[in-house]
Amino acid sequence: MANDEYRPPTAEAKASRLKSSASFCRLFSFLVLTLLLALAFFPSCRPGRRGHSLVVAGSTSIQPFADKWAEVFMEKRPGEIVDVQGGGSSAGIQAVGTGAAHIGMSSRELKDDEKELYQIEVAHDGLAIIVHPRNPLDNITIEQVKSIFLGEITTWESLNGQQKAITVVVREEGSGTRGAFQELVMGKSRITKKAIVQDSNGTVREIVSRDPNAIGFISLGLVNESVKALALNGVKPTEEAILKKEYRLVRPFLFLTKEVPTGLAKEFIDFVLSDEIQELILKEGLIPVRRVSRPEGSR
């Protein structure tokens, strides 16, 4: 009798063990299904598949400006969608090549193996070498800039007489601004490891504006009164000096297409090259590619 009483629980335990392994299988298949479902949705996020939208992707230096241009464009042309994405110059160049974007944005000159793309210069951007406003230094040579960022000159003594260590501030690896600086100033040489690294133009400016011994570089358009932009080889980074190509730290803002631009892409590019947007470009601190004629006496 005792045996009879003993049996039922064992059977139940066995059953529940079976059940739980069955439920595990079900669960596993459920998870796999969810994953597959999630994956199935991914392609629909890819750009270029949506109806009437133009995908513009690439340089994050151009992105904030392009965002604004797209906004103005969409205001004028309700119903059209211009989707501006970042990703960096290289990603933009790649995206045009594969057709993932209609227009690519690059803030560097194309390399030889990328030259099969159509390039449209829409603006220029200059790099400013910035220091603290109280720094007595006003002028610097490109060679001095290079030595500072190489880590060869480490104090301000030979530059402005102060026996203070220089705080070098740079952007992070991979950023367009650092890329431009590397190309325009450093060439093949490495920026010193001791440099402070920040991940935006804004934070570089913030640090330089607070540290009397700091030096850094940012987009010319983002210089404000909190920092001082140095003259380079005696040339101040003014609009005029840049247009005359006297100021040397300038890079192009390029729009790229795979074919001769047509349709919405052409309309958008034409719009960006129009007086209205070129004027806006000037106001935003970039250098327009087209000389915008203004009535006499107006600024």
Added chain:
Amino acid sequence: MTKLEKNDRLVRLSLLMIALSAISVLAIITVFIFEQGTPIMFRYGLKSFLLGQDWYPSEKSFGLLPMIVGSIMVTFGALIIGVPLGLASAIFLTEFSHRRLTRILKPIIELLAGIPSVVYGFIGLMFLVPFIRDKFGGPGLSVLAASVILGIMILPTIISIAIDSIRAVPDSYREGSIALGATRWQTVRMVILPAARSGIIAGIILGMGRAIGETMAVIMVAGNAADIPGSLLAPVRTLTSNIALEMAYASGEHREALFATGVILFVIIMILNTIANVTAARQRKK
């Protein structure tokens, strides 16, 4: 099977699914990080990653040693600041303070944990960094700044776990010690702290995990130079900062190298967690 039994099974099944989906997220993350990060480590050799001192990903130079050293230095610095402060607070709140005061102070300390890390970073950047620059020299963005900010950030973890483990020491220990003529401080030092030791250590290790994983606040105050810092006043980059700082524009091998950074971080944190679990288990056995 009755209807109730069916319902029961259904509930059990769905709860199990939810529980497992949480675990599966961990599994997916692990697989993803390793899948993305390990190939490049083997392509360039594990040694060049772990011992290389030059981080120039655009030139295919992926030395992570400065970041590994940086993470260790900053974490250690945070512990030097956070542990004595945290432990002292916990001892005061459990053994010396008035019960009513404890009831007010403890929730306030726990509130510290709820402050977003970007706020800590911002305060550090606004007050601590200029202070260090003016008083000690250097750029201010430094190992010291990061250690102080992290030391404060790990306080709530260390304090609340230390309080719990000190409270778990049976009152008979205290009474026995006092009955033997020991002062309160002697009781704390020679009886209570040794009895609560493994819990306190587990708390410290959890705080350490928080410090090593913290990213935002560190990016803001550490300066992020990819160089082994020569002094406490030199800028430093941690493993987490390395990923967050460069993820935005990284592509190709640079991106893979950032995942490799993640793999190394993952391994370090796993080791720390294992140590924490083992110490906690040892305490439970006692």
